[in-house]
Amino acid sequence: APSIVWFRDDLRVADNPALHEAAQRGEPIVCLYILDDASSGLRPLGGAARWWLHHSLEALASSLRDIGLELTLRRGAAADVIDSVVTETGAKAVFWNRRYGEAERNVDAGIKSSLRAAGVEARSTQASLLFEPWTVLTGQGAPYRVFTPFYRSCLAEPEPRHPLPVVDEATLFAGVTSDALDDWSLLPTAPDWAGGLREAWTPGETTALERLRAFLSDELSSYVAEQDLPAQDATSGLSPYLRWGEISPFQVWHETRSYVASLDRRTSEGTRAAEGASAFLRQLVWREFSYHLLFHWPQITHANMRPAFDDFPWAEPSPVVMEAWQMGRTGVPLVDAGMRELWQTGIMHNRVRMVVASFLVKNLRIDWREGERWFWDTLVDADPAANAVNWQWVAGSGVDAAPYFRVFNPELQATKFDPAREYIRRFVPDIDAETYPPPLVDLKESRKAALDAYASISKDRALGEPG
Ligand code: FAD
Numbered sequence: 001a002p003s004i005v006w007f008r009d010d011l012r013v014a015d016n017p018a019l020h021e022a023a024q025r026g027e028p029i030v031c032l033y034i035l036d037d038a039s040s041g042l043r044p045l046g047g048a049a050r051w052w053l054h055h056s057l058e059a060l061a062s063s064l065r066d067i068g069l070e071l072t073l074r075r076g077a078a079a080d081v082i083d084s085v086v087t088e089t090g091a092k093a094v095f096w097n098r099r100y101g102e103a104e105r106n107v108d109a110g111i112k113s114s115l116r117a118a119g120v121e122a123r124s125t126q127a128s129l130l131f132e133p134w135t136v137l138t139g140q141g142a143p144y145r146v147f148t149p150f151y152r153s154c155l156a157e158p159e160p161r162h163p164l165p166v167v168d169e170a171t172l173f174a175g176v177t178s179d180a181l182d183d184w185s186l187l188p189t190a191p192d193w194a195g196g197l198r199e200a201w202t203p204g205e206t207t208a209l210e211r212l213r214a215f216l217s218d219e220l221s222s223y224v225a226e227q228d229l230p231a232q233d234a235t236s237g238l239s240p241y242l243r244w245g246e247i248s249p250f251q252v253w254h255e256t257r258s259y260v261a262s263l264d265r266r267t268s269e270g271t272r273a274a275e276g277a278s279a280f281l282r283q284l285v286w287r288e289f290s291y292h293l294l295f296h297w298p299q300i301t302h303a304n305m306r307p308a309f310d311d312f313p314w315a316e317p318s319p320v321v322m323e324a325w326q327m328g329r330t331g332v333p334l335v336d337a338g339m340r341e342l343w344q345t346g347i348m349h350n351r352v353r354m355v356v357a358s359f360l361v362k363n364l365r366i367d368w369r370e371g372e373r374w375f376w377d378t379l380v381d382a383d384p385a386a387n388a389v390n391w392q393w394v395a396g397s398g399v400d401a402a403p404y405f406r407v408f409n410p411e412l413q414a415t416k417f418d419p420a421r422e423y424i425r426r427f428v429p430d431i432d433a434e435t436y437p438p439p440l441v442d443l444k445e446s447r448k449a450a451l452d453a454y455a456s457i458s459k460d461r462a463l464g465e466p467g
Contacts, residue, residue, distance in 0.1 A: 001027060001090050001091060001092035001093075002027050002028045002029065002030055002089050002090065002091045002092070002173040003022040003025050003027050003028070003029050003030070003091060003092070003093040003094070003095060004022075004029075004030045004032055004082070004085060004086065004089070004091045004093070004094045004095070005018050005019050005022045005029055005030070005031050005032065005094075005095050005096070006018070006032050006033075006034070006078075006082065006094060006095070006096040007031060007032065007033045007060065007071075007096075008033075008096060008097065008099055008104075008245075009097075009099055009128055009243070009244060009245045010097040010127050010128060010245035010248075011033075011056045011057065011059070011060045011205070011244050011245050011246050012060070012063065012205040012208075012245055012246050012247065012248065013060075013063045013064060013066075013067060013166050013167070013205070014163065014164075014165075014166050014205060014209070014248075014251065015127070015163035015164050015248040015250055015251050016097070016127065016164070016167075016248075017097060017125040017126070017127045017164060018095040018096050018097045018123075018124075018125055018127065019031075019095070019167055019170075020164050020167055021095050021123060021125065022093070022095045022170075023167040023169060023170045025093055027092075027093070027171070027173075028171040028172060028173035028174075029069060029170050029171065029172065029173055030072055030085065030089055030091065030173045030176050031064055031069050031070065031071050031072060032071075032072045032074065032081075032082075032085060033057060033060070033071060033072070033073055033074075034074050034075070034076065034078050034081045034082075035073070035074075035075040035076075035179075035184055036075075036076070036077060036078045036081075036107075037075070038076055038077035038080075039077045039078055039079065039103070039107045040103070041102070041103030041106065041107075042103050042104065042107070043103075043301075043376075043384065045382075046376045046377035046378065046379070046382050047188065047193075047377050047378065048197065048346040048377065048378050048379055048380045048382065049376075049379075049380065049382050050186040050187075051186065051187055051188065051194050051197055051346075051380070052197075052201070052203050052240055052244060052346075052380045053186055053244070054181065054184070054186035054187050055201075055202075055203040055204070056203040056204060056244050056246060057071065057073070057181055058181065058204075059203055059204025059205065059206070059207075059246070060204070060205075061181075062204075063204070063205055063206070067166065067167060067168065067170055068170060068171070068172055069170055069172050070172055070174070070176075070178075071178070072085070072176045072177075072178040073178045073179040073180075073181060073184070074178070074179060075179055075184065078107050078111060079107065079110055079111050079114070082094060082111055082115070083114070085176065086115070086118075086120055088176065089173060089176060091120065092119075092120055092121060093120065093121035093122075093123070094111075094115055094120060094121070094122050094123070095123050095124075095125070096108070096123075096124050096125075097124070097125050097126070097127035097128060097245070098124050098125065098126060098127065098128065098129075099128070100128075100129070100133065100291050100294055100295045100385070101294060101298065101301075101384050101385075102298035108124065112124065127245070127248060127250075128245055128248065128249070128291075129249065129288055129291055130154070130160040130249045130250065130253060130284075130285075130288055131154050131157060131160075131288055131292075133291060133292045133295035133296060134295070135157075136150065136153050136154055136157065136292065137153075138153075143292060143293075143295075143296035143297075144289070144292060145293075145399040145400060146399070146400045147286065147289050147400050150285075150288075150289050150292060151282060151285050151289070154285055154288065160249070160250055160253050160254075161250060162250070162254055163248060163250045163251045163254055196343075196344035196345050196346070197345065197346045197380065199345075200345040200346065200347065201240070201345075201346065201380060203240070203241075203244070203246065204246060205241075205246045205247060207241075207246075208238065208241035208246040208247035209247060209251070209255075211236065211237055211238060211241070212236065212238060212247060212251070212252060212255055213255065215235075215236040215237070215238070216255065216256060216259045217259075219233070219234055219235075219236070219276075220256075220259070220273045220276040220277060220280065221269050221272040221273040221276055222234055222272070222276070223235070223276035223279055223280055224272065224275050224276050224279050225272075227279065227350075228350075228351045228417050229351075229417055229418070229423075230337075230338075230341075230349035230351055230352050230417060230418060230423040231418055231420070231422035231423040231426070235349070235350070236280065237347075238252065239347075239381035239383070239386075240346075240347070240380040240381040242287065242381075243380075243381045243382070243383045249284055249287070249288070252281075252284060253281065253284065256277050256280060256281055257277070259273075259277070260273065260274050260277045286386075287383075287385075287386060289389075290383070290385035290386040290389040290390070291385045293385065293389055293399060294384065294385035294388075294389070297399075300385075300388050300389060300392065300398070301384060301388040302369065302388070304392070304397040305392055305397055305398045305399050305401075306396075306397050306398070306401075308457050308458050309395070309396070309397040309457065311456075311457045311458070312367075312397075312453065312454075312457050313365075313453050313456060313457075314365055314366060314367040315364065315365040315366055317366045317367065317370045321364060321366070321440065322366070322370065322374075324437070324440055325339060325356070325359070325360055325364065325366075325371075325374075325440075326339060326343070326374055327339065327340075327343065328340035328343065328427070328428070329437050330359070330437070330439065330440045331436070331437040331438045331439040331440055332359065332410050332411075332439055332440070332443070333410075333414060333421075333424045333428055333431055334352065334355055334410045334411075334413055334414040334418065334423075334424060335355060335356050335359045335410050336427070336428050337352065337418075337423055337424045337426070337427040337428050338352035338353065338355060338356045338427075339356055340427040340428065341427050342375075342378050342379065343378060344427070346378065346379060346380035346381075347379065347380060347381065348379070349423075351413070351417050352423075353375075353390065354394055354408060355408050355410050355413050356371075357371055357390070357391060357394040357395070358394050358407060358408035358410075359408070359410055361391075361394060361395045362404070362407045362408075362446070362447065362450040363407070363441050363443060363446040363447065363450065364440070364441065364446070365446075365449065365450055365453060368391040368392060368394070368395035368397065369391075371391055372387055372388055372391040375387055375391070396454075404450075404454045405451055405454060407447045407450060407451070409443065409447075410443070411443065
């Protein structure tokens with residue numbers, strides 16, 4: 001009887017434990033992806049994410065063909081789809097890699113128990129995180145709320161496992177009907193806003209691995225010095241690939257570690273690359289921390305982690321102000337450059353994300369959830385954990401957050417991190433034109449108004465507890 005491998009946020013054949021286990025079972029395999037827009041509680045994908053998913057599924061289908069398998073596409077509530085594919089194929093086992101959002105876990109748990117009740121084996125595996133959120137705990141057995149001790153605790157864990165090789169002995173279970181990808185309409189039609197995305201990105205696991213390797217050999221030694229400079233191509237650009245699981249954190253971890261092991265530490269280049277590797281893997285652990293928080297405090301995606309912020313006097317998000325921010329027409333050059341980079345390419349440099357977020361939440365005093373929503377719709381790496389966690393970090397409403405009174409000054413940030421204005425000019429070529437708008441708000445006055453608003457809420461209310 002065949003096995004089903006249910007692909008979700010793990011759109012790769014390399015280092016894919018679910019696929020591996022199915023191959024080991026030895027029976028013919030059905031590879032299934034479900035576009036689930038029906039199960040309750042799942043957040044609909046944003047536009048940029050849908051664009052990415054379309055191309056990622058094409059790439060996955062091609063990787064699967066290389067090993068003799070086929071990708072079956074179905075749409076609907078996952079429980080119903082799994083049920084019908086099991087019935088159609090007579091499958092006796094279903095394998096998948098874990099996900100960590102609350103609604104996703106509920107869906108998966110429901111499916112697991114009904115499969116088991118029907119005598120079908122159901123197995124879930126660790127594939128998307130180096131450290132399962134329930135295994136990294138404080139001395140008191142509680143989840144971490146602060147990054148640095150979490151990070152130290154991860155480093156004290158046993159080394160993450162090595163990536164699994166691509167399976168080479170898998171048999172296809174043929175004849176399962178599949179939807180046509182084009183019928184899912186994941187791509188924009190009119191208007192086709194995806195031109196900049198097509199230029200900037202090639203989704204898929206082959207590109208992900210090439211990108212990682214190019215980053216290690218070309219960029220790692222300057223990562224520490226340049227990671228904060230948006231004009232440089234100094235970071236890995238792996239976030240959308242990690243978001244969709246086109247590369248696993250285990251691959252990133254071990255490729256980086258073995259690259260470092262090959263370096264000559266007696267040279268300054270070698271030393272700098274080794275330092276770059278530590279800084280880079282530390283960022284990867286920020287991703288782990290985001291999921292740790294999402295797992296233990298699922299409400300982090302929509303509720304202030306510090307309930308004091310429930311009383312914050314946010315400004316009305318007027319359509320005019322929101323559109324100026326979204327379209328990069330605030331008259332504040334670094335903010336506009338970031339927002340235009342996002343709109344055109346589906347990505348924004350981390351430093352600039354902090355600046356545009358601070359500008360929205362503090363200078364414009366707009367609730368972080370408005371910004372999180374826009375990012376969710378426009379980022380190709382829109383991530384259920386990292387997006388909300390980072391917005392709450394900037395807003396000051398999160399755990400281990402930057403304090404609200406730390407207002408980024410976008411002018412000083414530009415001077416420091418884009419001194420030649422190269423990044424700004426790339427995305428705001430009209431900066432000297434008459435049509436470029438004057439600043440939407442006075443930076444000094446709006447900063448003061450933000451601090452006054454902050455002074456009006458009570459600071460002594462504890463962090464949110466799991467609801
Ligand atoms: P690198 O510097 O090469 O880092 C390697 C990897 O580490 C990244 O690919 C990413 O997976 C992880 N990482 C790095 N920084 C962070 C971080 N602060 N938090 C969590 N993981 C991190 N990242 C997302 O992946 N999805 C999001 O939706 C997202 N939203 C954000 C919203 C705001 C307001 C801010 C300030 C940051 C957000 N980030 C998000 C984090 C960060 O900006 C991106 O991960 C980073 O810019 C990706 O570029 P890179 O892959 O070149 O990073």
